[in-house]
Amino acid sequence: MAEYTPKERLARALTGQPVDRMPAISVTQTGTVDQMEASGAFWPEANEDAEKMAALAEAGHTVVGFEAVRVPFDITAEAEFFGCEIKPGTMEQQPSVIGHVISNTEDIEKFKGYSLDHGRIGVVCDAIRILADKYGDELPVMGSMIGPFSLAQHLNGDDWFMAIFTDEAFGLALMEFTTDFCVAYAKKMVENGADTMVIIDPTASAQLIGAEFYEKFVVPYHAKIVDAMHEVNVPVVLHICGDTTKGLALMESSGVDAISVDQNVDVATAVGNVDKAVIVGNLDPVNVLWNQTPEVVKEESQKVLDAGVGLLAPGCGIVSKTPTENLQAMVEMAKSHKY
Template identity: 80%
Template sequence: MTEYNPKERLARALTGQPVDRMPAICVTQTGTVEQMEACGAFWPEANSDAEKMAALAEAGHTVVGFEAVRVPFDITAEAEFFGCEIKEGTKEQQPSVVGHVVKTIEDIEKLKDYDMSEGRINVVCDAIKLLADKYASDLPIMGSMIGPFSLAQHINGDDWFMAIMTNEKFGLALMDFVTDFNVAYAQKMVENGADTMVIIDPTASYQLIGAEFYEKFVVPFHRRIVDAMHEMDVPVVLHVCGDTTKGLSLMETCGVDAISVDQNVDAAAAVSKVEKAVIVGNLDPVNMLWNKTPEAIKEESKKILDAGIGLLAPGCGTVSKTPTENLQAMIEMAKNHTY
């Protein structure tokens, strides 16, 4: 069989084409303290400085061995862009959203005149360009963003889950607004060199909101992003936290190329629930990758691979204190796996 470079291999794997072996990648956040120390780019500065962001993303490849580079490392830049209050992270902890800006449809209207050349979202795009200028011919350049449902929650706050159930007009208006932004942001990332798009939508959970609300408030909006990316020949990976087993078939209807599942999902069950989507995952980032030995990680990786997983990867974002050797154990298992 033809031997592919990492860029070709991942593109083929995500679109259901034959490959020589499994790509060794991580679709969720990749930054760790050991990488920061190796490359000299540390959080929180690496979340807001394009050169440091690119350097830390590059360390995921040069220090750890992932066959892709990926930015950013957190999911708060989009909410910050719209004026939400952000609690700054530390060298070991990511930033978080602590203040919200939208309560009414009128509040949404006030946010519509935005400039995508401003804020951290522009920093992410600049980092992508730096990475693409260096690696675009050989490595996948992954752009990632928070998905529209979770962005709506960041903007609206804890009222969001009640809002979709009691105020459909407001809920759909906010979803329309954030999805338009998501599409424009994704397109800008691609224009700067991203060739793979990852949607991280942690609270867009079938388990949390049920089939009716997922079908109304999530699927059509994910589909708009996927369609826009497919028009640019960019495959899309969707990650939703929690036990998504019962919702996987519905999640797939938005047209995503791959679905990343977390450690609460049985890998074999996940594979059985989808028709075409590649299932990505799902090593426990805390109880396995952070806290176990390389030997234990290889053993657990084999179980997941034997279950038919499409791409071996962490089940959620990499914990910042994860040892490099533990990530390399997972990478080794992926590289040695043929379909």
């Protein structure tokens, strides 16, 4: 079989075409303290400066060996764009959303007519352009964003989960708003050089809200993003936290090319619960990648590979203190695996 560039290999793997071997990638955040020290690009500055963001993303390739570059490293830029209060991050911890800005349908109208050229949204796109200019001919350039359901929760706060049960009109209106934003943001990332899109929608879980509400408030909105990306030949990976086993068929119904599952999911069962979607995952980022040895990482990687995973990867975002040698052990196992 022909050998492929990393860019060709991942694109083929995500779209169900034969490849020479498994790509070595992470669809979730890649930044670690080791990489920060090696690149000179540290959080929180690397979340806010395009050149530093690109430098830290590049370290995932040059230091760890990932066969892709990926930005950003957190999921708060979108909420910050709309004025949500953000708890600042540190060198070891990501920023988080602590204040919300939308309470009702009238509030939504206040935020329409936005421009994507300011704030960290612009920084992420600038970082993608830097990475694409340097690596775009050979490496996949992954753009990542929070999904529309979790963005709605960031904008509305914890009331969001009650809102979808008690005020359907408001819930659907907010989903339309956040999805339109996500489509526009995704397109802007692609215009700047992203060739793979990752949707991180941690609270959009059928386990959390039930299959009926997932089908109404999540599936059609993910499908809009997927359709927009497929129009420009960009594959889409969806990551939702928790045990998503029972919701995998619903997740796949949005048309996503791949589904990233976390460590609570049995990979063999997951593979059996989807039709065409590639299953990505699902090494435990804490109990294996952070807190074990490279030898254990290899052993656990082999178990995931034997279970039939489509792409070996962390089950969620990489912990910032994860040792480089543990990530390299995972990369080595992926590169040695032939389908």
